[in-house]
Every structure is written in structure tokens, then in C-alpha cells.
Amino acid sequence: MTEHLNHPVASTGVAQERFDPSLRDLLSILWQRRGVVALTFVVVLIALLSGIANWQGDYRSVTEIGLSSNVEIAERQMPAAFNSDRRIVTAQEIETAIAEIKGQETLSTALSVLRGEGVSLTDTPISSDLETDGISHLRNALEATRVGNAAVIEVLFTASQPETAQKALMAVVESYLWQREDRQKAAIRRQLEEAEAQFQSAQTELDGLEGDLTSLQNSAGILDPDENARMLDRIYALDEQAEKLGQEVVSLRLARQSRNDAANIDDLLAIDDVASHPMVRQISAQFETTKQEFVRLDQRYGPKHPTMQGKQQELDDLHSQLAAVASNIAGQMDIALAGAEEKLRLITAQRDRWQERMTLRNTSVQGQAALVRSVAMARANVQELGQQVQALRREMAAFQGDASILRAPTLPAATEFPVKRDLAVLAIMMALFAAVVAALLRHYFDQSIDDNFDPQTTLGIPLFARIPERSQANKIASTAAHDEAAGHLAVLMRIMVQGRDVANQRHKDGQVIAVGSALSGDGKSHIVHALAEKLAGLGASVMVIDADLHDPAPPNRARYDGEMTADLTDVMSGIVDLEAALARAETGEGYRYLGARMPVPGNIATGMIDGQLPDLIKHLRTRFDHVIVDTPPILSVADGVIALGLADVRLFALRCGHSKRRDITQAxxxxxAANLVPEGIVLNGAKPRAAYGKPQTAMATEEPTS
Incomplete structure (x- = not known):
């Protein structure tokens, strides 16, 4: 897209062209930059080989440890986990063994062995003050893994010397096996000590039981076998009497408690023993009969009648007599309770004596049998413990651990990957890669022109102007430098017009200036509108034609898209009259602009440029002092060459950091090839250079210039 820096979107910058060479282009670039490739390859290769020369490879020694399914040892270590005669080594046990190999105790023992043999794991000898560092070095260089699903552990040790790797690995493995066997032997010794202690205790207990049995047999007399039955009958009879007396005592105690708690005659009569007494029942019956008669007579005579008073006196006498009899009977309950308790005590004591006699007899009868059984059990226990002690002693004498070395630590013959040969190949590949990258970078940066680009020396075309970009950081100074550069270019165009008029005084037509570029993004449209603005400021009539119909870039997109603006394609097609279009072509910047409102397809745009543009420019140059043509990119379409061929002055726009040398050369x-040579180069995006060798002040840039 043709960019215009006054456009709102143009200030964000233009995307850089992607550098994507093909394989053929890459080979061509490498051959073209073969000096850079060779120099980079040699320097990088020498640097890498210098480092490889000091490379010290690591040697790795390997050994294998096998774990057997020793049931006896497993039962001592985990008695509750394995009870079968055949046991499988679990993954958890193997992981525990790997952790023990790399444990602090094993590595400390191995380090002591290596120190005694004078083996150094590093360049400096191992010191006792650096035991922690030595153990860390051992742990870092040691690797232990399980071999498949087998009960085999592969242990590896890496060191800078093969002998050191082998000796260190041997010390670690032997230390682990020795400690493992020592722990297992310690378990057997503990069991042997416990078994011997139990054997001595059982032997002492057997001796005591045999002595008791002898004493009991000597002291035992003649015992009647039927005496037990008679004693049991007597005890059962006494138990029955004691039970009945106990119930009677409980009843008497409850009655006494009720009597003590009684507050009146009614409470005493509530006691069963008192209420059931014959005299109490007789008096109670008389009292109830008299009471009923009193109630019947009371309904007839009333309380004041002599008969009622006599009955009342009779009721009171019966009530007093009933209270006296009930109290007397309740008092006799203490005597009955004391007698019942005494009987219960006598019967209980008699029963206890019979039970003691029976207990003594049973002890005499059963003691001998119990002692005989205890002696037999003690003898069996002593015999079993004696056999266990003998078995543990035999096992201790012929002990064999459950771990063994299946393959002795190997003496490594070669270092591990990478060896120096592999590193050398890698160095060559890295050097080649660095050489290719250096060549591509050199080619890429050499293709883009910079601020020091000299078109006169490189292209044979003079430099007309250096247009700096407007910086947001220092807007005033950059704007002043930009306007100054655009003003210089405008003055140069005016000088070229004057020179032409002196050579040909009859040539009164306006000057046609065409600005072209190799590709889009070089700021061509920006130069066109900046030049038009400065020429208009010098008092000339200026017309700008945007001949890039494929991608037009008006100076003010919002204003140009209005209905009242002119369109170049309408003028070329004859839809709109040129005079009417020029009347609406004012831009507000002192010059007129005529361009396409929207992109035109390629074939139609080329036909319009080739057919109608020459006549249009011929007509416009008679109306305006300067006709500036914004041409399409030369390498994009052929319209740019056609438009440049119609101009009096051809300017070729370049942009620092964007334009490529190969594109410039091709354009x-x-x-x-069309016999067209640009009169001058306009370098866009250059760094601003201060006038008179010193920067302008903000005050000076703000003052208008004449």
C-alpha cells in the first residue's frame, strides 16, 4: 500500500518485508557471502575445538545387586506381613533398598573406606573436614534403578577416572551389603538372646512345679469319693434356708422402715403385717360398722342429738383402741426381725464352713492332677525352646544374607556420551550453522539501506533531499527539520523550472514532477504531499494526481470520501468533466488533489493510465505551475514506468531501513530499459541533521520563515 505520513494510519509505521529466501537463493547468498561464511566457520570452530580440547569425559561403572526371597529374614523384619513359606520381593522393598544404598549411613561408610584406600573423588583429596561435601558428591554421582520387574537393582557410579568409578562403586555396594547383613545378623542375635532367656525361665519354672508336685503327693491322705455328693447336698439345703430367711429379713426391714415413716394410724394400717393381724382386723371391722351407723343416724338426728353424741364417743374409743393395737403389733416386728437376722447369720456361717471343707477337699483332689498337667506343659515348653535355641545357633553359624552381587563393578573402558568425537561433530555442525546465520544476517542487513547510503556513488544518481521522519518524542524539532527538508526540495524544483525557462523561453507550460519507488512503504505519497504543500507555500499553483489506482492514498481520507470530492477514475472515464472535478479538488493545504476514491482492478487501472493519463497531464500542465504525479510502485505494476515517462522531473523515493538494494537495482x-533515468533521489526516513552544525531551538522553529 502506498503510504502517506499525514494519514492517521500512517503514523503507526509500515510492516517490514519478510525475508524468506528459497533454497536456491540461500545457496546463492552463501556463495556470495563465502568470505563471511568461511571466516565465521573457522572462528566458531576454533573456539569450540579449544573448549573441547579441555573436555574431560565421565566414566561410568556398573554393578547389579540381586535380592532373594529369604522367608526367615523377612519374617524377622516384618513378622506380621509375611507368613507363607514362599515370599515375593515387593516393589516397596526394592525402593527401600535403593533408598538405603543412597542413604547417609551407607555413603558415610563408603567414604571412610575410600579415604582409607587413598581414593579421591575430585581433584583434591577427601578431607575429614569435608565429609558432608564428600557424601554429597557420592550421592550426586550415584544412580540406582530397578532392572525391569526383576528383584535386581542396577547401581551406577560416574567419575572422571575409570579406576575411581570402579573403586567408589565397589565401596558403596560392599558397604550397603555389609550393613544389610549386619542388620539381619543383629536381628538373629536378638532372637537368640530372647530364646535363651525364655529357655532359662522355663527351666526354672519346671523345677519349681516338679517340687510342688512331689510335696503334694507326699502330703495327700485317703479321700472318700462319695463325700463330695453328701457335702453338696448339705450345702444346697443350707442355701435354700438362707434364701428363705433372707427374703423374710428383707420383708421385716421394709415393714420396719414403713412403721418408722408412718405419721398416723392410716400409715400403720398400710403395712401388710399390721393390717393382716387378727385383732387389728376385728377392731377395724367394728370401727367400720360403727362408722356406717353414725353416718346413717347423722342423716336422721343431726350432731346435737344425744344418740349421735354417744355414737361419736364410741367411734373415738374404737379408733384409740385400733391405734394402740396397731402400735403394739408394729413394735413386735423389731423382735421378729432380730430373730430372723440371727437365724440367717447362723445358717450362713454353717454353709460357709461346709464350703471351706469342700474347697480344701477339692484342692487336695484336683491339685495333684493340675500339677501333673503343669509339669507336662512346662517340660514341652522347655523342649521347644531348647530346639529353637539350637536352630538359631545353627542359623547364626551358617548365615547367608538375602542380597548378593550378581555382577561385579565393571572397569569402564570409554567415557559416556558425549565423547570428544561426538563433540567435534557437534562443533562442526554448530560452526556451519553459525556461518549460515552470519551470512544471512550480513546479507539481510546489507540489503537494507541506512542513513549513510550515498546514491551518487552507488547508483550514479544525485541526492536531491533527505526527508526526516516526524518524531513524537521531540515533535517541534522533528517537524522543523522535516519542513526544512521539504522546502529545500521545493526550491530545487523551482530552480529546475527557471533553468528550463531560460533554455526555452517559449515553453510556458507547467512542470510535471513524478515521484516513484521500487515497492510500497517507501514514503512516496508522503513526499508528494509535502512537496505540493511547500510549492503552494511558495506561491505556485500545484496539482497532485494520485496515479496509483491500485492502492490510492488521499491526504485526508475522511474528507476525500465525501460526496462532493472529485474522483480521478470518473474524470478518465468521462463521467465527470475535468473542470467540475478541479472545482472540487481543493485539499485545504493550498494545492489541489485528484485521485481514485477506491482501488481499481489491475487491467482497468493499467488501461486508464496508458490511455487517458497522458492527455490529462497535458491538459493540466497548461493550468498549473506544477503537476505532481504519485506513481504506482515500479516493481508491483507497469503503471509506474508509464507515469514516470510522462514527467519532466523524475524523483525516486527511498526509505532508510526499509528499501532493499536488490529492489532498488531491479527498479x-x-x-x-524504458530509457528513463531519475533526475534525483529523495531519501525518506533519514536522521535529522542540524543546520549550521548546531541544533535549532524551539523558539527558532516556531517562528515563521519567509
Whole structure:
């Protein structure tokens, strides 16, 4: 897209062209930059080989440890986990063994062995003050893994010397096996000590039981076998009497408690023993009969009648007599309770004596049998413990651990990957890669022109102007430098017009200036509108034609898209009259602009440029002092060459950091093929250079210039 820096979108910058060479282009670039490739390859290769020369490879020694399914040892270590005669080594046990190999105790023992043999794991000898560092070095260089699903552990040790790797691995493995066997032997010794202690205790207990049995047999007399039955009958009879007396005592105690708690005659009569007494029942019956008669007579005579008073006196006498009899009977309950308790005590004591006699007899009868059984059990226990002690002693004498070395630590013959040969190959590949990258970078940066680009020396075309970019950081100074550069270019165009008029005084037509570029993004449209603004400021009538119909870039997109603006395609097609279009072509910047409102397809745009643009420019140059043509990119379409051929002055726009040398060369070659040579180069995006060798002040840039 043709960019215009006054456009709102143009200030964000233009995307850089992607550098994507093909394989053929890559080979061509490498051959073209073969000096850089060779120099980079040699320097990088020498640097890498210098480092490889000091490379010290690591040697790795390997050994294998096998774990057997020793049931006896497993039962001592985990008695509750394995009870079968055949046991499988679990993954948890193998992981525990690997952790023990790399444990602090094993590595400390191995380090002591290596120190005694004078083996150094590093360049400096191992010191006792650096035991922690030595153990850390051992642990870092040691590797232990399980071999498949087998009960085999592969242990590896890496060191800078093969002998050191073998000796260190041997010390670690032997230390682990020795400690493992020592722990297992310690378990057997503990069991042997416990078994011997139990054997001595059982032997002492057997001796005591045999002595008791002898004493009991000597002291035992003649015992009647039927005496037990008679004693049991007597005890059962006494138990029955004691039970009945106990119930009677409980009843008497409850009655006494109720009597003590009684507050009146009614409470005493509530006691069963008192209420059931014959005299109490007789008096109670008389009292109830008299009470009923009193109630019947009371309904007839009333309380004041002599008969009622006599009955009342009779009721009171019966009530007093009932209270006296009930109290007397309740008092006799203490005597009955004391007698019942005494009987119960006598019967209980008699029963206890019979039970003691029976207990003594049973002890005499059963003691002998119990002692005989205890002696037999003690003898069996002593015999079993004696056999266990003998078995543990035999096992201790012929002990064999459950771990063994299946393969002795190997003496490594070669270092592990990478060896020096592998590193050398890697160094060559890295050097080749660095050489290719250096060549591509050199080619890429050499293709883009910079601020020091000299078109006169490189292209044979003079430099007309250096247009700096407007910086947001220092807007005032950059704007002043930009306007100054655009003003210089405008003055140069005016000088070229004056020179032409002196040579040909009859040539009164306006000057046609065409600005072209190799590709889009070089700031061509920006130069066109900046030049038009400065020429208009010098008092000339200026017309700008945007001949890039494929991608037009008006100076003010929002204003140009209005219905009242002119369109170049309408003028070329004859839809709109040129005079009417010029009347609406004012831009507000002192010059007129005529361009396409929207992109035109390629074939139609080329036909319009080739057919109608020459006549349009011929007519416009008679109306305006300067006709500036914004041409399409030369390498994009052929319209740019056609438009440049219609101009009096041809300017070729370049942009620092964007334009590529190969694109510039190719575009100029196409122009030379059409017998067209640009009169000057306009370098866009250059760094601003201060006038008179010193920067302008903000005050000076703000003052208008004449």
C-alpha cells in the first residue's frame, strides 16, 4: 500500500518485508557471502575445538545387586506381613533398598573406606573436614534403578577416572551389603538372646512345679469319693434356708422402715403385717360398722342429738383402741426381725464352713492332677525352646544374607556420551550453522539501506533531499527539520523550472514532477504531499494526481470520501468533466488533489493510465505551475514506468531501513530499459541533521520563515 505520513494510519509505521529466501537463493547468498561464511566457520570452530580440547569425559561403572526371597529374614523384619513359606520381593522393598544404598549411613561408610584406600573423588583429596561435601558428591554421582520387574537393582557410579568409578562403586555396594547383613545378623542375635532367656525361665519354672508336685503327693491322705455328693447336698439345703430367711429379713426391714415413716394410724394400717393381724382386723371391722351407723343416724338426728353424741364417743374409743393395737403389733416386728437376722447369720456361717471343707477337699483332689498337667506343659515348653535355641545357633553359624552381587563393578573402558568425537561433530555442525546465520544476517542487513547510503556513488544518481521522519518524542524539532527538508526540495524544483525557462523561453507550460519507488512503504505519497504543500507555500499553483489506482492514498481520507470530492477514475472515464472535478479538488493545504476514491482492478487501472493519463497531464500542465504525479510502485505494476515517462522531473523515493538494494537495482534497471533515468533521489526516513552544525531551538522553529 502506498503510504502517506499525514494519514492517521500512517503514523503507526509500515510492516517490514519478510525475508524468506528459497533454497536456491540461500545457496546463492552463501556463495556470495563465502568470505563471511568461511571466516565465521573457522572462528566458531576454533573456539569450540579449544573448549573441547579441555573436555574431560565421565566414566561410568556398573554393578547389579540381586535380592532373594529369604522367608526367615523377612519374617524377622516384618513378622506380621509375611507368613507363607514362599515370599515375593515387593516393589516397596526394592525402593527401600535403593533408598538405603543412597542413604547417609551407607555413603558415610563408603567414604571412610575410600579415604582409607587413598581414593579421591575430585581433584583434591577427601578431607575429614569435608565429609558432608564428600557424601554429597557420592550421592550426586550415584544412580540406582530397578532392572525391569526383576528383584535386581542396577547401581551406577560416574567419575572422571575409570579406576575411581570402579573403586567408589565397589565401596558403596560392599558397604550397603555389609550393613544389610549386619542388620539381619543383629536381628538373629536378638532372637537368640530372647530364646535363651525364655529357655532359662522355663527351666526354672519346671523345677519349681516338679517340687510342688512331689510335696503334694507326699502330703495327700485317703479321700472318700462319695463325700463330695453328701457335702453338696448339705450345702444346697443350707442355701435354700438362707434364701428363705433372707427374703423374710428383707420383708421385716421394709415393714420396719414403713412403721418408722408412718405419721398416723392410716400409715400403720398400710403395712401388710399390721393390717393382716387378727385383732387389728376385728377392731377395724367394728370401727367400720360403727362408722356406717353414725353416718346413717347423722342423716336422721343431726350432731346435737344425744344418740349421735354417744355414737361419736364410741367411734373415738374404737379408733384409740385400733391405734394402740396397731402400735403394739408394729413394735413386735423389731423382735421378729432380730430373730430372723440371727437365724440367717447362723445358717450362713454353717454353709460357709461346709464350703471351706469342700474347697480344701477339692484342692487336695484336683491339685495333684493340675500339677501333673503343669509339669507336662512346662517340660514341652522347655523342649521347644531348647530346639529353637539350637536352630538359631545353627542359623547364626551358617548365615547367608538375602542380597548378593550378581555382577561385579565393571572397569569402564570409554567415557559416556558425549565423547570428544561426538563433540567435534557437534562443533562442526554448530560452526556451519553459525556461518549460515552470519551470512544471512550480513546479507539481510546489507540489503537494507541506512542513513549513510550515498546514491551518487552507488547508483550514479544525485541526492536531491533527505526527508526526516516526524518524531513524537521531540515533535517541534522533528517537524522543523522535516519542513526544512521539504522546502529545500521545493526550491530545487523551482530552480529546475527557471533553468528550463531560460533554455526555452517559449515553453510556458507547467512542470510535471513524478515521484516513484521500487515497492510500497517507501514514503512516496508522503513526499508528494509535502512537496505540493511547500510549492503552494511558495506561491505556485500545484496539482497532485494520485496515479496509483491500485492502492490510492488521499491526504485526508475522511474528507476525500465525501460526496462532493472529485474522483480521478470518473474524470478518465468521462463521467465527470475535468473542470467540475478541479472545482472540487481543493485539499485545504493550498494545492489541489485528484485521485481514485477506491482501488481499481489491475487491467482497468493499467488501461486508464496508458490511455487517458497522458492527455490529462497535458491538459493540466497548461493550468498549473506544477503537476505532481504519485506513481504506482515500479516493481508491483507497469503503471509506474508509464507515469514516470510522462514527467519532466523524475524523483525516486527511498526509505532508510526499509528499501532493499536488490529492489532498488531491479527498479532502476526497468526504468533504464524504458530509457528513463531519475533526475534525483529523495531519501525518506533519514536522521535529522542540524543546520549550521548546531541544533535549532524551539523558539527558532516556531517562528515563521519567509
Amino acid at each position: 532502476l534497471s526497468q526504468l533504464r
